[in-house]
Amino acid sequence: MRSWAPVLLCSSVSTAALLRNVEIRTPERVPNGASNPVEHDFASFSLPFHFFPDYAGNKSHPNLFSRDIVNLFFEKTGAHPHIRVGGTSGDRTIYNASQTQSIVLSKEYDNGIPIEVTVGEVFFEGFDNFPGTPWTFQVNLANNKSNALENALTEAKIALSHIKENLVAFEIGNEPDLYPGDVRPSNYNTADYVKEWTHYANAISRHVLQGNPYGLDSWKLFQALTFVFKPDGFTTADAFKDGIDKTGHVKTVSQHQYAAGNQGWVRLQNSFMNHTAIAGNLTQYIPDMEATKAADPGIEFLLGETNSDYVNLGMNQVEGVFGSSLWLVDYLLYGMSLNISRFNLIQGTNFGYAGWVPVPYNGQDPQVRPPLYGQILVADVIGHHRDVQIAPVHLGRWDLSAYGVYQSGILSKYVVVNFDEWNSTTHYPRPSQRFEFHVPSGVHAAEAKRLTGPGASSTSDISWGGISWNWTADGRLGQHGAENAERLHIQGKKLLLEVPSTQAVVIDLLRKK
Ligand SMILES: *[C@@H]1O[C@H](CO)[C@@H](O)[C@H](O)[C@H]1NC(C)=O
Ligand SMILES: *[C@@H]1O[C@H](CO)[C@@H](O)[C@H](O)[C@H]1NC(C)=O
Ligand SMILES: *[C@@H]1O[C@H](CO)[C@@H](O)[C@H](O)[C@H]1NC(C)=O
Ligand SMILES: *[C@@H]1O[C@H](CO)[C@@H](O)[C@H](O)[C@H]1NC(C)=O
Ligand SMILES: *[C@@H]1O[C@H](CO)[C@@H](O)[C@H](O)[C@H]1NC(C)=O
Ligand SMILES: *[C@@H]1O[C@H](CO)[C@@H](O)[C@H](O)[C@H]1NC(C)=O
Ligand SMILES: *[C@@H]1O[C@H](CO)[C@@H](O)[C@H](O)[C@H]1NC(C)=O
Ligand SMILES: *[C@@H]1O[C@H](CO)[C@@H](O)[C@H](O)[C@H]1NC(C)=O
Numbered sequence: 317m318r319s320w321a322p323v324l325l326c327s328s329v330s331t332a333a334l335l336r337n338v339e340i341r342t343p344e345r346v347p348n349g350a351s352n353p354v355e356h357d358f359a360s361f362s363l364p365f366h367f368f369p370d371y372a373g374n375k376s377h378p379n380l381f382s383r384d385i386v387n388l389f390f391e392k393t394g395a396h397p398h399i400r401v402g403g404t405s406g407d408r409t410i411y412n413a414s415q416t417q418s419i420v421l422s423k424e425y426d427n428g429i430p431i432e433v434t435v436g437e438v439f440f441e442g443f444d445n446f447p448g449t450p451w452t453f454q455v456n457l458a459n460n461k462s463n464a465l466e467n468a469l470t471e472a473k474i475a476l477s478h479i480k481e482n483l484v485a486f487e488i489g490n491e492p493d494l495y496p497g498d499v500r501p502s503n504y505n506t507a508d509y510v511k512e513w514t515h516y517a518n519a520i521s522r523h524v525l526q527g528n529p530y531g532l533d534s535w536k537l538f539q540a541l542t543f544v545f546k547p548d549g550f551t552t553a554d555a556f557k558d559g560i561d562k563t564g565h566v567k568t569v570s571q572h573q574y575a576a577g578n579q580g581w582v583r584l585q586n587s588f589m590n591h592t593a594i595a596g597n598l599t600q601y602i603p604d605m606e607a608t609k610a611a612d613p614g615i616e617f618l619l620g621e622t623n624s625d626y627v628n629l630g631m632n633q634v635e636g637v638f639g640s641s642l643w644l645v646d647y648l649l650y651g652m653s654l655n656i657s658r659f660n661l662i663q664g665t666n667f668g669y670a671g672w673v674p675v676p677y678n679g680q681d682p683q684v685r686p687p688l689y690g691q692i693l694v695a696d697v698i699g700h701h702r703d704v705q706i707a708p709v710h711l712g713r714w715d716l717s718a719y720g721v722y723q724s725g726i727l728s729k730y731v732v733v734n735f736d737e738w739n740s741t742t743h744y745p746r747p748s749q750r751f752e753f754h755v756p757s758g759v760h761a762a763e764a765k766r767l768t769g770p771g772a773s774s775t776s777d778i779s780w781g782g783i784s785w786n787w788t789a790d791g792r793l794g795q796h797g798a799e800n801a802e803r804l805h806i807q808g809k810k811l812l813l814e815v816p817s818t819q820a821v822v823i824d825l826l827r828k829k
Contacts, residue, residue: 337752337812342709342720344727344756350707352655356395357450359648359694361386362621362660364403366430369418370665371674372442379445381682382674384793386446388785392695398484399446400570400620400660401475402454402542407490409433409456411470418442427627428666435471443478450484451475452539452620452660457489457516458499465519472524481530485539485567487620488516493543493550506550510558513540517565538565539620544572546600553607561611568657569608570620571601575643578627578668584634584772588624588643589735589818591650592714598651605655618658619651628667635669636685638769638778638818639737644690645767645820646717646733649697653708653719661691672787682787686769689780690820693767696781697721697731697822716749727756728825736817739771748814755809759825762811763801767820 363371373379389397405421408431415436422432443451453475455468472486489495492513496504517538525534540560543550552569560566575597576582587593601617608617624635624643634640644661651659663670665677671688673680698704701723709718715736721729730753738746755762765781778784782800785793804811804823815821 337750338711338713338716339752339754340709340711340718340730340732341754342707342727342730344758346705346722346725346727347707350705350722351653352657352705354652354698354704354706355657356393356698356700357398358652358658358698359389359691360398360400360658360660362400362402362662364429364662364664365401365406365409365433365435366419366421367664368401368442369439371663372445374418374438375441375444379674380791381787381793382672383445385672385684385688386449388692388793389695390448392692393698394700396446396448396450398450398452398658398660400452400454400487400539402452402487403490403621403662404429405433406454407456407458409435409471410459411435411467411474413437428629428664437474440474440478443475448482450482451479452485452487453479453483454487454490455516455520457492457512458495460499465516468516469519469523472520476524476528476530481532483530483532483537485537486517486520487539487542487570488513488520490542491544491572493545493548506554507558509550510555510560513560514563514565518563521565533567536564536567539568539570540566542570542572542620544574544621544626551607552604556607556611561615566612566615568616568618568620569604570618570660571604572621573597573601573619574622574626575624575647577625578629578631582625582631582634584637584639585735585737588634589639589737589772590714591646591717591733591735594643594646594650594717597647598654598656601656602654616657617655618660619656620658620660621662622659623662623667624669625667628664628669631668633773636687636775637772638686638689638774639772640669641686641688641690641693641767641769641778642733642735642818642820644687645693645731646735648691648694649706649719649731650708650717653706682791684785684787684793686775686778688785689767689778692785693780693820693822696765697729701728718751726758726827730823730825731820732815732823733820734815734817737772738817739773741773742771746816746818748816751813751815753811753813753823755806755811755825757809758827759806760828761826762804762806763824763826764804764813765801765822765824769818772818
């Protein structure tokens with residue numbers, strides 16, 4: 317174990333608090349209230365229509381960089397990450413059979429979303445770029461032209477012909493809670509939505525799914541709701557009350573969650589590197605989960621489109637930096653601990669929080685960006701073990717976060733995040749927090765892997781367990797660095813570990829076979 321003590325003794329600022337160890341203790345056997353077994357595709361993706369061709373490519377030019385990234389998650393967890401294709405641009409999309417280009421976009425809204433989108437047959441070749449991937453595909457609902465349903469059916473048919481047995485669900489419309497006063501009259505409510513949604517679901521079941529040769533359930537194959545804004549009166553409970561599942565189409569319920577927009581008050585430390593804010597962003601879904609469970613315990617609840625910023629643009633300096641990879645670690649792990657069954661992290665070529673830029677953009681080559689590291693760490697926390705559960709360790713701290721991870725009911729990992737914001741330019745030495753972990757008696761050794769970066773605002777020199785990833789000139793995902801797992805010293809039933817400010821650590825507890 318590396319010792320940080322000399323640094324602590326000489327630095328005058330912020331060391332007083334460090335003298336007290338933070339104790340991390342969680343039972344050896346999985347406690348009551350721990351999560352359900354975690355889905356191995358928990359840390360998944362969502363792609364908006366207008367950037368789908370960038371991320372996926374087409375038949376003649378498949379995007380192999382994206383394919384490699386998606387496969388990295390498969391290697392780490394044994395499950396192909398799920399990709400949901402949808403969003404506001406998808407809700408506006410018109411299919412044009414005689415269009416030779418993949419996608420044609422009209423002028424953009426201020427948050428970068430095009431107002432009109434037309435796709436041709438080539439667009440759908442993108443689905444072939446990710447073999448084995450489970451998909452959710454969204455059709456339009458916002459569109460209220462006379463041929464809107466026909467357009468939705470056509471797109472669903474073509475998408476199905478590419479996705480085949482890997483189709484997990486169709487979605488109908490996007491964020492209908494934002495329809496009133498925009499694409500629907502201002503008194504549009506959940507009952508109106510349920511009526512329209514059911515009409516589309518019935519039609520897709522009958523005209524697209526019925527008799528499909530892929531073994532897909534032709535009826536219960538829809539992901540419902542996709543509401544985004546909490547205070548607008550569209551609730552999960554109301555949607556069920558109004559009969560969203562009366563016809564039995566609902567397989568999953570998805571809500572969309574963004575931590576913030578690009579408001580002037582958004583900061584790393586106060587907003588993203590803040591466990592209290594992260595927990596609050598997710599516990600607000602408990603009533604939605606309860607309403608879903610009460611309606612039908614077989615319906616899974618997930619966040620099918622989520623990330624840090626609903627405006628997407630203009631906040632690279634807080635969202636595309638190392639501090640945001642720590643946000644993502646805690647956001648995903650906390651969501652897992654609440655039994656949210658999947659997070660589909662939305663990506664866009666020019667989004668401030670994107671995990672990777674798939675094509676040359678703005679004079680720069682494609683690249684891996686810091687947030688991807690948070691998602692990779694979480695994939696490693698899940699790993700290949702078939703029965704993984706997680707329990708938060710409640711520290712009562714906004715600046716620290718900790719979890720116990722269980723395999724077949726036995727404590728097997730600890731995760732800690734130190735959110736104290738520190739930059740390479742900060743004028744005092746990097747502080748460190750010492751943790752004292754309780755180690756169950758069957759554990760004979762322990763290893764730590766760190767998610768490190770030069771500081772919260774860094775965009776380079778980030779590594780996870782010694783490894784860094786980036787685009788390579790042959791268009792693939794490259795990996796460099798040497799894998800680095802530190803052997804930790806167990807003393808009695810304890811081990812001590814220093815975690816510098818702005819770092820996350822995963823400890824593997826090793827038992828004799
Ligand atoms: C998650 O599900 C498990 C198993 O059903 C349950 O014991 C636990 O209380 C749930 N967690 C939350 C936060 O509801
Ligand atoms: C469909 O695409 C063709 C070929 O680009 C174009 O000529 C035609 O105007 C398009 N139709 C519509 C309705 O946009
Ligand atoms: C496929 O993608 C490449 C690279 O983006 C593009 O140049 C080409 O025009 C696309 N092919 C079709 C048929 O759209
Ligand atoms: C149809 O959409 C337009 C704008 O897209 C909207 O103003 C109008 O209220 C909608 N009509 C109905 C009946 O939903
Ligand atoms: C952390 O987030 C909570 C909830 O949003 C907020 O009340 C608190 O002020 C934040 N802490 C800091 C240091 O900004
Ligand atoms: C979600 O997080 C943001 C900061 O990222 C915070 O301002 C907001 O209050 C949180 N929302 C809830 C409901 O806790
Ligand atoms: C880190 O750097 C960013 C950007 O320069 C700055 O906004 C922030 O205040 C710095 N934080 C600390 C703790 O120095
Ligand atoms: C990743 O590669 C791209 C393209 O070569 C480069 O612009 C970027 O700086 C690299 N990122 C890091 C963190 O090294």
